[in-house]
Amino acid sequence: MASVVGELTSGACVAWPLPADASCAAIARALYRTAAAAVGLGAELAYDGVTMASELAANTLHAVGPGGRSEFWLYLRDGGDARELVCEVFDPSPLWSSGRAPSLLPLAVPAAATSGRGLQVVHELSGGRWGHHLTCSRLSRPSCDGKVVWFALPAPF
DSSP, X not given: OHHHHHHHHTTOOEEEEXXXXXXXXXXXXXXXXXXXXXXXXXXXXXHHHHHHHHHHHHHGGGOOOSSOOOEEEEEEEEOSSXXXXXXXXXXXXXXXXXXXXXXXXXXXXXTTOSSOOHHHHHHHHTTTOEEEEEEEOSSSSSOOEEEEEEEEEEOOO
């Protein structure tokens, strides 16, 4: 993991495969926790990031695609006077389980609902710094189409 942390802090995007089982969330939490420490995220932001990474990884278990596997991507985005740690979770399905892409302003979920709060949590914890887009895998050969859901948190220089 040390060389990966070096790549991340030098500006590279680092990608890992995620297993297609419930352990994907634990792996995402561990990877994000290590990266957050490497770039100096404070404890509260790191905790929020770990929570969001876990949620996005768990969401990949609902993805049904023609091939490939889910992936976890991290990189630092430098905006001149600001820097942020970006976490992207890829799944090999260009479709959404609900049939449509989620709104970037998630609607409130009824209190009795047993699912559907994940992106609402990501929206709140990221301060609205999240999104989604169609893209291709980084690790699958041949590359496969799918989608990414991402969030960003401010990182110190």
